[in-house]
Amino acid sequence: MIITIDGPSGSGKSTVARMLAAKLKMVHLNSGMLYRIVATRYRQMNAVTETVDRDSIVECLEKMQLGFSLVGSRLLWMLDGEEVAKELLQQEGIGHLASEIAVFPQVRERVNRLQHEVALGYDVVVEGRDIGTNVFPNATVKFYLIADPRVRAERRFAELKILHPDVKYEFSEVLKDVLRRDERDISRKIAPLKKPLDAFEIDSTGFNIKQVIREMTFYVRRAQKRTVVRPFWLKLLGEGHSHGTLFYRICFSFSRLFFKCFFRLTVSGQENYPQGKAAIIAPNHLSFLDPPTVGVSCPQEVNFLAIDYLFRVPLFGACIRRLNCIPISGNVQDTTSIKNVIRSLAAGEQVMIFPEGTRNTEDRIAPLKRGVAVIATKVPCLIVPVLVKGTHEAWPRGRAFFKPFKHLHVAFGPPIDARLIVQEAGSAKEARERINHELQAALEALHAKHHCRK
Structure with missing residues (x-):
């Protein structure tokens, strides 16, 4: 080493x-x-x-x-x-x-x-x-x-x-x-x-x-x-943010089959996906279905964000830990959430973050929040713009349950190298503004290309 x-x-x-x-x-x-x-x-x-x-x-x-x-x-x-x-x-x-x-x-x-x-x-x-x-x-x-x-x-x-x-x-x-x-x-x-x-x-x-x-x-x-080869039983149990856990792969396989059969899921732009590199997966946000839809479309394991109190629910909390969920706090003053994300990225992992911040009901990409840009200036990583299409119809806002047999589509855009932006920018503020601007433009370009929600 x-x-x-x-x-x-x-x-x-x-x-x-x-x-x-x-x-x-x-x-x-x-x-x-x-x-x-x-x-x-x-x-x-x-x-x-x-x-x-x-x-x-x-x-x-x-x-x-x-x-x-x-x-x-x-x-x-x-x-x-x-x-x-x-x-x-x-x-x-x-x-x-x-x-x-x-x-x-x-x-x-x-x-x-x-x-x-x-x-x-x-x-x-x-x-x-x-x-x-x-x-x-x-x-x-x-x-x-x-x-x-x-x-x-x-x-x-x-x-x-x-x-x-x-x-x-x-x-x-x-x-x-x-x-x-x-x-x-x-x-x-x-x-x-x-x-x-x-x-x-x-x-x-x-x-x-x-x-x-x-x-x-x-x-x-x-x-x-x-770099350590772990025994079979430890792979099965897995750890919160480990790579290649059997538990994650089993859930991934069944979920992907489910989405293919019940939602006719299609994926494009996979050649843009940076496998094996630290990256923020940044999709637009339409529905509760977005995280699993994007997750099963990614060629490698992804870390998800989940509100911290869910981890205290018996059995469910243990399951989401082994599905690579990172606890985040609802308290904006608590910096632990950002540190958890930064640590995962620093370890070479990939984290899914919705840059719009919340579900968007309008037929456009909403102005992005600062979260992705702030994190990308603190740890070297790539940012992958992702367009999700059809999930708002499969599970509309306000509906208690999803509607099957709707067509879902996920499109991966070319990654943005935040490392180069940080290196070229004169200050952290300038770097954040440039990252936000480029990500907004990339998502809007994907939206226009795939006629989102048409």
């Missing part, structure tokens, strides 16, 4: 990565330390040189013998056959020099090759600035750790006072240095700092270390569960 943690300077990557690796009994791989080792050797060979040039970097790389050894789960870096002293890497100016030499392709190639050698034989937690995007693009779990620049500068300022108690530092200069490093890392041509599209973003500004570790551990455990 490979876990990557990217983020700007001072966001807490090293501390978090070290503690997460210890908790999961994995190897902690600090890519920044490798660049510091190269920077230290470069300074030793070019003591009077103020600028970094390509020829001297190449010469430094050719002459140094850099390797590693493992003592338990502790990774030791060896330079010319000897362990690198930590004190050497913490000398004043080494961090700045390491950031400068990191722009050279020769340095990055050497460092990346070493990291791959370590990951080849061990489960690793790797931290850096381009790990999830460039070094390990296919990592099992990716995190992007951020924090307010001023908070990061405060952390760096406190660290410098401990490392170099005899040197007087000005906080304003430390803050400027943090911002300069951000600019250099973001704007460099080779492997710039950026959030991987499939990474879970965690803002450590208002969190303590234990809270960050707890959040990361949750995502890692979910990823581990998805």
